[in-house]
Amino acid sequence: MKLRQTAPWPIPPEAQASRQSKAGYHQVKYDWQTENWHYEARWHERVPxxxxxxxxxxxxxRVRPGKGYGPAAAPRIAQTLVGKSWLPTRQVRYWARRYNDGVATEREVQLLRLAHPAPKTDHDD
Structure with a gap:
């Protein structure tokens, strides 16, 4: 099974893949654009x-770029998929900081886990 097929959501064939070596683990990123959104799916090995x-x-x-002027001005929007819902990325990062500080609620920990699903296997279909 190819790596992109283990994603819990579809990654389009035209998505650009890039491999990165991080501190003690490998990561693969897939980037694509659809309907004014820029998507970035990341898979990584266990992080030491x-x-x-x-x-x-x-x-x-996903990110929808903002436009800072004119009648069509709009703010930049950054969202993270948590389970089946798109939530503000800044909120997910806040929960991660709270977790690292040892003060996250059980619900915040649950949501952080939902934001990092395990790869699908052949048996998940």
Whole structure:
């Protein structure tokens, strides 16, 4: 099974893949654009020293660029897929800071786990 097929959501064939070596683990990013959104799906191996997500996982974010002037002015929007809902990325990062500080609620921990699903296997279909 190809890596992109293990994602919990479809990654289009035209998505650009890039591989990165991080501190002690590998990551693969897929980038694509659809309907004014820029999507970035990331898969990474187990991250050494990670406390909460201690297995390979996926993560999906999207950004709609803002426009700062004129009648069509609009703010930049950044969202992270958490389970089946798109939530503000800044909120997800806030929960991660709270987790690292040891003050996250059980619900925040649950949502952080939902934002980092495990890869699908052949048996998940």
């Amino acid at each position: 020293g990670a406390k909460l997500i201690s297995r390979p996982s996926w993560h999906l974010e």
